Amino acid sequence: MTADSFKREIALAVKTYDQYIVCLGKTPDEFEAALDSLMAKAIMAYETRGEGLRHGIALDNQVTVILSQGDGALPLCGIYFNLHSPYQKNALPKTVKPLVEKSPKPEN
Numbered sequence: 001m002t003a004d005s006f007k008r009e010i011a012l013a014v015k016t017y018d019q020y021i022v023c024l025g026k027t028p029d030e031f032e033a034a035l036d037s038l039m040a041k042a043i044m045a046y047e048t049r050g051e052g053l054r055h056g057i058a059l060d061n062q063v064t065v066i067l068s069q070g071d072g073a074l075p076l077c078g079i080y081f082n083l084h085s086p087y088q089k090n091a092l093p094k095t096v097k098p099l100v101e102k103s104p105k106p107e108n
Contacts, residue, residue, distance in 0.1 A: 001047070003039040006077050010035055013063075013079040026062065035079070038065045046075055 003010070013035060018028045026034060038058040042065040046056025054069040062082055067075040 001043055001074065003036050003043065005074055006039055009077045009079055010039065017081070031062075034060060035063060035065070038063060041065075042067050 010032070014028060014032050017031050038060060041058035042056045044056070045058060046067040049056055056067040056075070058065045059082065064078075064080045064082055066078040066080070068078070070076040
């Protein structure tokens with residue numbers, strides 16, 4: 001299995017990127033190269049996944065590639081544009097403090 005195995009999915013993602021994404025810091029050609037690299041990383045993660053795991057995932061700041069075990073010869077392929085990533089550090093502005101729940105006071 002190689003990135004070429006998912007040419008159709010990559011082509012659709014590149015077309016969508018070129019039509020709808022205004023600016024994410026990559027030209028369409030840079031995006032396609034990054035997508036090929038992420039696909040290779042997702043394939044490696046998928047092929048070396050642990051027992052009982054079903055996915056191989058690779059991501060950068062703009063795109064997430066997920067390969068998921070399915071019934072066919074090739075895994076299912078999902079390519080997602082990250083508008084926000086939970087993996088990004090310092091997601092909250094410094095002025096926002098995390099919510100800490102206080103346990104209720106015991107009644108005497």
